Amino acid sequence: xxxxxxxxxxxxxxxxxxxxxxxxxxxxxxxxxxxxxxxxxxxxxxxxxxxxxxxxxxxxxxxxxxxxxxxxxxxxxxxxxxxxxxxxxxxxxxxxxxxxxxxxxxxxxxxxxxxxxxxxxxxxxxxxxxxxxxxxxxxxxxxxxxxxxxxxxxxxxxxxxxxxxxxxxxxxxxxxxxxxxxxxxxxxxxxxxxxxxxxx
Numbered sequence: 001x002x003x004x005x006x007x008x009x010x011x012x013x014x015x016x017x018x019x020x021x022x023x024x025x026x027x028x029x030x031x032x033x034x035x036x037x038x039x040x041x042x043x044x045x046x047x048x049x050x051x052x053x054x055x056x057x058x059x060x061x062x063x064x065x066x067x068x069x070x071x072x073x074x075x076x077x078x079x080x081x082x083x084x085x086x087x088x089x090x091x092x093x094x095x096x097x098x099x100x101x102x103x104x105x106x107x108x109x110x111x112x113x114x115x116x117x118x119x120x121x122x123x124x125x126x127x128x129x130x131x132x133x134x135x136x137x138x139x140x141x142x143x144x145x146x147x148x149x150x151x152x153x154x155x156x157x158x159x160x161x162x163x164x165x166x167x168x169x170x171x172x173x174x175x176x177x178x179x180x181x182x183x184x185x186x187x188x189x190x191x192x193x194x195x196x197x198x199x200x
Contacts, residue, residue: 004110006041006117007199009192031124035185037192039104039119049107049114052077052085059159062089069094071167072157073102073186081198085109088117088193090186094167099123102189108200117196121185130181134172144171 008014012028017040021027025042050058055075062072070093077087088106095101104119135154138144144153155170157163178187 032183034183099127
């Protein structure tokens, strides 16, 4: 299998791979004041990749696999700047010790294999600031409110309003708030994914 080269954002520094990492993998790390970021890039056969032209299948598969402490954030597909098909998903996991971890899986098709990027971005420092600030803003606007049924208008799966298992995406995790919280792990993960698409 020919190993495709991967171009990473310059702020991500290459680090040593671990013994159990996949063959031919390259590891990268970066830290913001609010996030610890780790990414692993390695080749896989196309049979192990997500379906590039069927994001709905990816969404359904993730819905079937989510745990009670997880939620789907987004699934996107398209073509990179170099003309290569890509697809990626972002899933969040509430950590037992507090805070949230966001997980990115991205596939980029190359002529002889698929480049897979797996990334784990953990919330660091004071956690929950983005959620608290956006919640306060939206509650003042009457968009989010507490009723006898609980908190309304705050959380919903981005692709299926009837899907309620786990911890669904909340309004603070929408892309529109990334610019206000650039050091948050989700903001950094979306920026990372966009840069991979533009560089590869």
